[in-house]
Amino acid sequence: MPVVLSTASLPAADRGERWHHAVSRTFIPLDVRLLEDAPSPGSIVSHRLGSLQVSRVQAGPQVVTRSRRLIARDGKRFLILTLQRRGSALKEQDGRQARIGPGDFSLSDSSRLFRKKVQDAFCFTSFHFPREDLRVRDEDLRALTATAFSGREGSAALVGTYFARLAREAGHLDALAGRQFAATALDLLALLINERSGRFTPQGPETAAATLVRVKDHILRHLADPGLAPPGIAAAHFMSVRYLHKLFEAEGVTVGEWIRTQRLERCRRDLPHSPALGHGVAAVARRWGFTSPSHFSRAFRAAYGMTPREWQIHGLSGEGTGGGTGDGFGDGTGVVATGGVEREHPGGPARCP
Numbered sequence: 001m002p003v004v005l006s007t008a009s010l011p012a013a014d015r016g017e018r019w020h021h022a023v024s025r026t027f028i029p030l031d032v033r034l035l036e037d038a039p040s041p042g043s044i045v046s047h048r049l050g051s052l053q054v055s056r057v058q059a060g061p062q063v064v065t066r067s068r069r070l071i072a073r074d075g076k077r078f079l080i081l082t083l084q085r086r087g088s089a090l091k092e093q094d095g096r097q098a099r100i101g102p103g104d105f106s107l108s109d110s111s112r113l114f115r116k117k118v119q120d121a122f123c124f125t126s127f128h129f130p131r132e133d134l135r136v137r138d139e140d141l142r143a144l145t146a147t148a149f150s151g152r153e154g155s156a157a158l159v160g161t162y163f164a165r166l167a168r169e170a171g172h173l174d175a176l177a178g179r180q181f182a183a184t185a186l187d188l189l190a191l192l193i194n195e196r197s198g199r200f201t202p203q204g205p206e207t208a209a210a211t212l213v214r215v216k217d218h219i220l221r222h223l224a225d226p227g228l229a230p231p232g233i234a235a236a237h238f239m240s241v242r243y244l245h246k247l248f249e250a251e252g253v254t255v256g257e258w259i260r261t262q263r264l265e266r267c268r269r270d271l272p273h274s275p276a277l278g279h280g281v282a283a284v285a286r287r288w289g290f291t292s293p294s295h296f297s298r299a300f301r302a303a304y305g306m307t308p309r310e311w312q313i314h315g316l317s318g319e320g321t322g323g324g325t326g327d328g329f330g331d332g333t334g335v336v337a338t339g340g341v342e343r344e345h346p347g348g349p350a351r352c353p
Contacts, residue, residue, distance in 0.1 A: 002171055008041035015039040019059065026055065027128055028078055028110045029070040035061035040121060047170035050179035050269065052186070053128040054170045064116045066108075077111040077131040079141075081189065083151070083163055087122030091115070093146040103151040105160050107144060114146070125167045129186065136190050140197035149192070155210045159192045162217075179269050184220045188213060199250065211237070212247045216258075223263055226289045230255045263288040264303050267296070271312040281308045 005022045007015040019042045020032040026044055040060030047054045082089075083105040091098050091106055093114035100106045108114045111131070134141070151160030166185055173181060195209030215237055222228050233255065234244040248255050266288045274284050282293050285308070290296040300308045 003046045004043065005046075006041065006043040007039075008043065012038040015041065019062075023064070027053075027080070027126070028066070028076075029074050031065040031067055031070065033063045033065075035063065035119065048178075049166075049170060049173065049182040050175075051129055051133055052182035053126075054167050055126045055128070056123070056167065057126060058121075058123045060121050061119050063118075066110060066112075066114045068113065071111060071113070074110070077109070078128050079131055079134055080108040080110065081127040081163065082106050082108070083125045083127075083160060083167070085123040085125060087118060087120045087124075089122065089124070090117045091146045094142055096146040098146045098148045100148050103160070104148045105151060105156075105163065106146065106148060107141070109141065109145055112142075112145075125164070127163060127167075127185070129182075134186050134190055134193075136193045137197070140193050140199075144193060144196055155192050155195055155213055158210070158213055159188045162188055175273060176270055180266060183265065183269070184217070187216060187220065191216065194251075208247055208250065211239075212250075215244065215247060219259060220262060223259070223266065224287060224289050226291045228259060228289060259289075260299060261303070263290065264300060267300065267308065268304060268311060271308055272314075274312065281312060284308075 003026075005026065007018050007022070010018055016032075016034045016039050019034065019039070020030075022042070022044060023032050024030050026046060042059030043057070045056045082091075082100070084100045084102050086102060088099055088101045091100055091108070091114065093108055093112060098106065108116075109131070149156040149160065151157055151164075163185055166181055169181075170178065191209060191213045199209075215233065218236055219228065219233060230241050230244055234241045237244075245255060248258060251258070253261070267284050267290075270279075270284050270287070271281065274280070279287075285293060285296040290299075297307055300306075300311070304311060306314065
């Protein structure tokens with residue numbers, strides 16, 4: 001069930017303070033200044049998909065700032081992908097300024113100063129997640145903050161479409177599926193950042209990066225198939241096995257290594273939650289394409305330094321599973337405390353266009 005926050009029931013004079021409080025508690029500490037004498041109602045509808053928080057935000061004109069004071073007080077690092085649905089925003093970070101229009105998306109890093117100004121009523125979908133969840137170089141990330149990614153063409157369109165669809169379906173996914181689809185979204189975002197950073201070279205009408213996006217998406221959708229292997233993957237994309245391996249060489253891994261890493265990561269995320277669903281270690285391994293329990297156990301220990309069973313117990317003890325107080329997304333109860341404006345509700349305001 002989503003968490004729905006709204007200031008619609010409050011007098012206009014009280015909305016500014018409540019909205020500031022709601023935004024800072026739902027996301028990260030921010031300074032919010034509303035630009036209307038009689039502020040319009042604002043609403044936030046949030047879903048949690050593992051460590052990824054998906055939120056639809058609608059409100060009136062405002063300026064949002066992440067200051068040095070707030071950065072020093074917060075001490076945690078999150079990334080924010082914002083997909084603009086209605087209205088436009090002027091974003092500033094790392095010495096750049098970009099106007100983000102409907103259909104575009106952009107990135108912000110909570111560890112450095114940023115500012116966003118919206119002069120009209122707006123609606124956007126935001127995706128907040130810990131920095132460590134996105135496997136890209138810091139210098140590449142810094143070079144792309146406050147940049148407008150067009151959702152209408154190229155690799156950015158593939159990534160933007162996936163994030164938009166994930167937001168629409170967030171309320172219908174179970175916990176395990178939600179974490180898996182969120183992981184896929186961040187994998188695609190990492191590919192886009194690598195492409196924009198020049199870590200791939202063009203190969204004919206489609207860049208190698210765009211081809212790799214398609215290939216990885218195919219692999220992630222078929223991880224549960226124990227027969228997933230380079231010949232079948234190459235055939236599905238009308239390419240040679242040799243070219244498939246060449247695509248992955250740019251990332252310093254083989255196809256098989258990447259598949260194994262993705263399977264292990266999904267198992268690692270699912271194991272702490274599996275007892276509540278009646279699933280043992282072997283069932284989780286089979287779910288992600290491992291056919292040999294002994295092989296799975298050895299691979300898991302090599303990757304994470306403990307057996308799958310030890311990790312399952314470790315997660316059940318409350319360590320390393322995410323959530324809870326102090327994660328930057330609220331108090332860990334599923335309802336963000338906002339001084340009288342919080343409520344759980346199955347519906348909420350009208351959807352963004």
